[in-house]
Amino acid sequence: MKYLVLFLMSMFPLLSISAQNLEKMDSVQRNKYLIDLSSEVIKTMGPGYYRNTHPTISEGVFISNDGRAKIKKNIGRKYYEIKYPYDKSKETLEFDFSAKVRIWKDTGEPCDVIFGNGYGKNFFFSSYKEQTKSRTATDKVPYQQVQNANKNIGTKCGAM
Numbered sequence: 001m002k003y004l005v006l007f008l009m010s011m012f013p014l015l016s017i018s019a020q021n022l023e024k025m026d027s028v029q030r031n032k033y034l035i036d037l038s039s040e041v042i043k044t045m046g047p048g049y050y051r052n053t054h055p056t057i058s059e060g061v062f063i064s065n066d067g068r069a070k071i072k073k074n075i076g077r078k079y080y081e082i083k084y085p086y087d088k089s090k091e092t093l094e095f096d097f098s099a100k101v102r103i104w105k106d107t108g109e110p111c112d113v114i115f116g117n118g119y120g121k122n123f124f125f126s127s128y129k130e131q132t133k134s135r136t137a138t139d140k141v142p143y144q145q146v147q148n149a150n151k152n153i154g155t156k157c158g159a160m
Helices: 002-018 027-045 128-132
Strands: 056-061 078-084 099-104 110-115 120-122
Touching (some): 027 078, 027 110
Antiparallel strands (some): 056 078
């Protein structure tokens, strides 16, 4: 019993790591946390979009016109955006990134992930942890490039 109590007491510091205010961390520790977590989110939700490149990290404030309560309550909340570039000479995606993850500043938890094909997943209605509890239940976004990247869409063909 004594060992069980010691074990449980040793777990409390680990539990506080998962929900933390990122603004209070030093920048080196925070950036490492952001890159590690965003990499995990991408590899879990859309592994085909993960690129082992140096991402850019920026800050933002959440805005939305969506009236649903679970989204609306996050308006004005601050986040970090971690954006992963890709080699445009080797692949063509809808966006200028292979994936980007937004992570809340106040809790350190993912807000959403958007992939280069335009698909994404948000964690408003079910948290990232809830969505990944059962690995078999996690729907992965399949990798997909732009199909007609080199065609001139909307140009006239032939004489009139």
